[in-house]
Amino acid sequence: MEEIRIEENGKLGPINAAVTPRYAGFGTYARLPRLDQVEKADIKIVGVPFDSGVSYRPGARFGSTHVRESSRLIRPYNPAVDVSPFALSQVADAGDMAVNPFNINEAIETIEHNALELTADGASLVTIGGDHTIALPLLRAAAKRAGGPVALLHFDAHLDTWDTYFGAEYTHGTPFRRAVEEGILDTEAISHVGTRGPLYGKKDLEDDKRFGFGIVTSSDVYCQGVREIVDKLRDRIGSRPLYISVDIDVLDPAHAPGTGTPEAGGITSRELLEILRGLRGLDIVGADIVEVAPAYDHAEITGVAASHVTYDLISLISELRSRNGRN
Ligand SMILES: [Mn+2]
Numbered sequence: 001m002e003e004i005r006i007e008e009n010g011k012l013g014p015i016n017a018a019v020t021p022r023y024a025g026f027g028t029y030a031r032l033p034r035l036d037q038v039e040k041a042d043i044k045i046v047g048v049p050f051d052s053g054v055s056y057r058p059g060a061r062f063g064s065t066h067v068r069e070s071s072r073l074i075r076p077y078n079p080a081v082d083v084s085p086f087a088l089s090q091v092a093d094a095g096d097m098a099v100n101p102f103n104i105n106e107a108i109e110t111i112e113h114n115a116l117e118l119t120a121d122g123a124s125l126v127t128i129g130g131d132h133t134i135a136l137p138l139l140r141a142a143a144k145r146a147g148g149p150v151a152l153l154h155f156d157a158h159l160d161t162w163d164t165y166f167g168a169e170y171t172h173g174t175p176f177r178r179a180v181e182e183g184i185l186d187t188e189a190i191s192h193v194g195t196r197g198p199l200y201g202k203k204d205l206e207d208d209k210r211f212g213f214g215i216v217t218s219s220d221v222y223c224q225g226v227r228e229i230v231d232k233l234r235d236r237i238g239s240r241p242l243y244i245s246v247d248i249d250v251l252d253p254a255h256a257p258g259t260g261t262p263e264a265g266g267i268t269s270r271e272l273l274e275i276l277r278g279l280r281g282l283d284i285v286g287a288d289i290v291e292v293a294p295a296y297d298h299a300e301i302t303g304v305a306a307s308h309v310t311y312d313l314i315s316l317i318s319e320l321r322s323r324n325g326r327n
Helices: 060-069 104-118 132-146 175-181 202-211 218-224 226-237 269-277 301-323
Strands: 005-008 011-015 043-048 091-096 124-129 150-155 185-195 214-217 242-247 284-290
Touching: 043 060, 043 104, 043 301, 060 124, 060 284, 060 301, 104 124, 104 132, 124 132, 124 301, 132 150, 132 175, 132 242, 132 284, 150 175, 150 226, 175 185, 175 202, 185 202, 185 218, 185 226, 214 218, 214 226, 218 226, 226 269, 242 301, 269 301, 284 301
Parallel strands: 043 091, 043 124, 124 284, 150 185, 150 242, 185 214, 242 284
Antiparallel strands: 005 011
């Protein structure tokens, strides 16, 4: 059937929900056009259905599809930041990367290669995972595009700076240790946000600190409040190129049950969205949303949260690109 789309400012937007109900039609992210339906995209959404790096519950390979399906209610205007992201930038869904589920090393190479290819024309990339393993090749690509190490905001219940699992270096619990070792992170400006829960030992925190990470725990968000946290994060990042990686398990299991390694005592989806909105104007060079595992979700609770996080990230990037005349 023909797709009647909203067109604003010369940008091809979502399927018009006043013509085709939101629950009908193909499930691209926010019912946006596919990449092959537009001449050029400023912001590309891509899925990476890969979860061969998980240490506990599997299933994040179905996350990309689930987040898309849960994004049908996303509307074109974001009042929280007064931005119409799909009218300022051409946003398109690039589909999924085809990634080898049986060979992690090959998968990582494929993801880096595809990320570089998708950004070769100057587009910004927002990736929907997949497990957190995929952040390493995405960061490699972001650092290459940025021409050097990038700042990192890592939203997660966990540090993800462990060394190995069962001898494996490339897993969903190790990407940021590898990234520090590879020199692709600007260690003056890397922070975890929302961490909590038991660790293997105090050494986990000592190692993490040695790598340069600052930590804003889930308790800090509760006790200090969003405004104070945002000010601290912005101070640390400054004008550096910034990559944002959001593990959906940063949210409390009440807000995101559909994930592989849930931990009690997490931040709320409202707090996460407020922190993201506080990052307005920072030089965001890429972002990912990972670890959505729909088999453990209920009523799209996790999918809706992830789709809104994606929307607010797109809003920030869209406004930034528009302001810098990059669209
Ligand atoms: Mn993680």
